[in-house]
Amino acid sequence: MMNLADSAPATNNMLGSEADSQRTLYPYVTGTSVIGIKYKDGLLFAADMGGSYGSTLRYKSVERLKSVGKHSVIGASGEISDFQEIMRYLDELILFDNMWDDGNSLGPKEVHNYLTRVMYNRRNKFNPLWNSLVLGGIKNGKKYLGTVSMIGVHYEDDHVATGFGNHLARPILRDEWHENLTYEEGVKLLEKCMRVLLYRDRSAVNKLQIAKITEEGFTVSEPYSLKTSWDFNAFKNPTLDAEGSW
């Protein structure tokens, strides 16, 4: 006797059966904001070194700024394991480009476009790489700075940020960024933004790196911390003249 129960699948699961489901549903280990700006000789990026596991600051030496080929820098916020996967894709991309050995090399614009396609296509398959990326570089004197989100939203600008950086750092950059910032001015501006983020973003850690890319190449600073000031008189005794309130 034919067993009717076996003849047709009971579920019509459009997103694939649960057994082999390996889609990213939520992020686990996350990095917070990245900021990128153009300056006179190239581009500057800042990111702290924190990897949060939910509300715990689990990892404090995560490098979230990496170089890509000879001309570009990538910074990532969001799921760290997905960033590591993206680095594998990019390493393969650069390797294949080098194998052509034709004297040409992928510039930041090309890498940005590649990343956009990858992120968007993953999003279409409901299996996103849970990252917001900052991608910038300089090739043949032309500076390029762009960003890609986990759903494939991409654009380029003179200054970009991910996550909380959009709300806290972009307003400052819109006021104080200008063309032809010197290296010192650029670092000072980035530190100003990172300090506000340190005060007001709960997942920020006081250990950051600044990355620079110019025609000469890529450098990333040693990790260092920012000076913060918590000694307002009003913080020492907030309810001095308002007894009983909190």
Next chain:
Amino acid sequence: MSRFEESAPARGGFSYDLCKRNEMLMQKGLKPSSYLKTGTTIVGLVFQDGVILGADTRATEGPIVADKNCEKIHYMAPNIYCCGAGTAADTEAVTDMVSSQLKLHRFHTGRESRVVTALTLLKSHLFSYQGHVSAALVLGGVDVTGPHLHTIYPHGSTDTLPFATMGSGSLAAMAIFESKYREGLTRDEGVKLVAEAICSGIFNDLGSGSNVDVCVITKGKREYLRNYMLPNPRTYVSEKGYSFSKKTEVLLTKITPLRELVEVIEGGDAMEE
């Protein structure tokens, strides 16, 4: 004996009568009211002689700007003002109500109102409504005990701070405060910083816009600077206006009657119904 459980007179404290009904509604899919940071940037700052409050002037109804130039800095007492973010009706009503209570209290005591009084009246009212009165306030003033600045959240919690921001534009304004605030600011420096913070909200937050209102409160004096800055003027106004001049030429006049004239014959038969 079971009659005792029914209508017991209210003896103060919380009444839990509606809890079962609320749970039933939640099960049916009613979402509980969540904290909304609605379109506004409001800020407050303590400087060396007193307190400065600032606010934008845009009132939104979803994606539409309902009022381009509304007043968000409300009068509480001659020496106390309050900025309000959240549901406009709630901020208006709650500040009006506490303002009247303060006035009656002034008559009763014969003294100038204190900021902590306004603070306590506001926070106890908001707490008793468990966050349903959606008013997020920045309360500032100068009284006998000195200058004070407080923030009050819709659920009734308060903070006492040297500088504060509330509303959807609060992050943009806070970025300016965190990078530029220092203690012992003069009046002009304070007003400049407040205006900068509100402008940051106006230009970087979609829920805030139009003009900057500022209110400076010092011992014995307050300056309500309505529309202190107008950074969004209407740039393109047509000089010609919208009256269209008569340039029509009459080419032909023809009158066509729309109905044919019917001849009524005297003594004829009545028309068919």
